[in-house]
Amino acid sequence: MQDIGGCRAIVGTTRQVIQLVKLYEQSDLKHVLDDVDDYIAAPKESGYRGVHMIYKYFSDKQAPSIYNGLYIEVQLRSRLQHAWATAVETIGTFLSQSLKSSQGEEEWLRFFALASAAIAIREGSPAVVPNTPTKPKDLIFELKVLSDRLNVQQTLQMYSQIVTVGREHAQRGSNYFLLKLEPSKGKITIEGFKRNQMSEASDRYLEVEKEISETKGAEAVLVSVDSIVALQRAYPNYFLDTTVFLQALQRALKS
DSSP, X not given: OOEEEEEEEEESSHHHXXXXXXXXXXXXXXXXXXEEEETTTSOOTTOOOOEEEEEEOOOOSSXXXXXTTOEEEEEEEEXXXXXXXXXXXXXXXXXXXXXXXXXXXXXXXXXXXXXXXXXXXXXXXXXXXXXSOSSHHHHHHHHHHXXXXXXXXXXXXXXXXXXXXHHHHHTTTOOEEEEEEXXXXXXXXXXXXXXXXXXXXXXXXXXXXXXXXXXXXXXXXXXXXXXXXXXXXXXXXXXXXXXXXXXXXHXXXXX
């Protein structure tokens, strides 16, 4: 499938997403609605939820458009669905793992599936995220265990600091950051490296990994400025969205 472009709408609730889908389906758009992927009615195994409407571009101007027949994807999400997706993208960026494509550490993948299931319950969704507990009590118990083990709340809070530092240091010439996160101490150490220092950065990364190997919950992450910039470009409301996800997580863990 060849896309010409795409767009995304974030609305308050799942009900509003469904209403918006109906409005699009009943609209007089010239573009042809080719397919609808409803991941609210049938969530992905990763926990991803939302609705994707796939249109074929059509222009009825006299000269045939070279874009006719190409695809435009419209993504519709609720506020909480988008906050979940932002958290997945954020963790994936800093861990250099494609979590949004269901690739990466199994515990993180499992955590996000469980978190999505908890959010679905809160939104009153009748659909169950595949392979997650159907009993809320069992779901929350497993979610809490993984949240504690992965230090999710502290980690996301630390990453929000990194985005700010990354923006500042990018202007000073650093292209890579070596991050040493110690959630149990509430401490983060950041070392900057220039583009021609990738080898030094990689060696230092291995050193730090050894240093923290016995520290519970600690992580060493080597991330590029480009990935931080991409994160900001894809999720301009990053700080708000991660805050919303953390609030949703805290609410679920108290239920």
